[in-house]
Amino acid sequence: MSVDILIIEDEPGLSRMLATTLGAQGYAVSTAMRADEALARVAVDDPALILLDLGLPDGDGLQLLPLLKQRCQAQVLIVSARDQESDKIAALDAGAEDYLTKPFSVAELLARLRVAQRRRQEAAPVTQCYRAGELVVDLDQRQVSLAGEPVKLTPKEYQLLAILAQAGGRVVTHAQLLQAIWGRHHSDDTHYLRIYLRQLRQKLERDASEPRYLLTEPGVGYRLGDGTA
Structure with missing residues (x-):
């Protein structure tokens, strides 16, 4: 049943x-x-x-x-x-x-x-592609575009964005992100995340001080927004 x-x-x-x-x-x-x-x-x-x-x-x-x-x-x-x-x-x-x-x-x-x-x-789409507003993260092709224009990211920037995209809007904790990208010995190095989130926001947000896509859950982690926040 x-x-x-x-x-x-x-x-x-x-x-x-x-x-x-x-x-x-x-x-x-x-x-x-x-x-x-x-x-x-x-x-x-x-x-x-x-x-x-x-x-x-x-x-x-x-x-x-x-x-x-x-x-x-x-x-x-x-x-x-x-x-x-x-x-x-x-x-x-x-x-x-x-x-x-x-x-x-x-x-x-x-x-x-x-x-x-x-x-x-939405957990198992046929195409692994995250769309929110003007942001598209194509996980199959490892490509990111904003308003139809390709966005060039460093490998670490892309890895961080891809993990958030795969979460489908759920919160991903600091420890989960750090362990996935830098390994379990870096689970407390939250300054890494602040650096790369700042770089991503400069590339993806219209106003980095008021992000619509890369949202912070204070004290917990980050999630992708729908572009309207």
């Missing part, structure tokens, strides 16, 4: 509320209250989206997250009372697509779920 959303939440009241609310929105929903139950449900349900609480009675959600990602292709949205920047970064580094801090409004949750659905639908 395939469901739209698997809710992994150990607070019975909140779990019921989420299941009822999402069911009323037309989602097919299943629930789990423990990590071991969640792994069993994933195998049966094959969910498209997962809402994951980090505080589970039989384990930490951060430890469960990579196991979930190994067993299914679901987009994972963390729903947690932990509001520390370090927790958010750890969750994103571990493979979560988004992080929502409790308490939250139903409207915000539904908006985050719509974004996650769009990302899932």
Whole structure:
């Protein structure tokens, strides 16, 4: 059986509320209250989206997250009372697509779920090409253009831009970028990123001080915008 959303939440009241609310929105929903139950449900349900609480009675959600990602292709949205920047970064580094801090409004949750659905639908395009406004990143041809004109980038600039493009608008953390480009021994060298992001913005942004494409998530990382920010 395939469901739209698997809710992994150990607070019975909140779990019921989420299941009822999402069911009323037309989602097919299943629930789990423990990590071991969640792994069993994933195998049966094959969910498209997962809402994951980090505080589970039989384990930490951060430890469960990579196991979930190994067993299914679901987009994972963390729903947690932990509001520390370090927790958010750890969750994103571990493979979560988004992080929502409790308490939250139903409207915000539904908006985050719509974004996650769009990302899932766009995750495997036939042509690996990212388009946002006037910016085109053709990953197959390793070419970048802006308003129809080719943009010449250095290898490192292109590598950084390509990783952000492959993320499809999701936040990519500082550590993920640094390890992918410079290796795991440089995971704290965030000044590298500042240098190359500044160079990319000079080449791609109309106004580097108000970027529309290369957006900063303070303290966390970077993502590609749609050209309207």
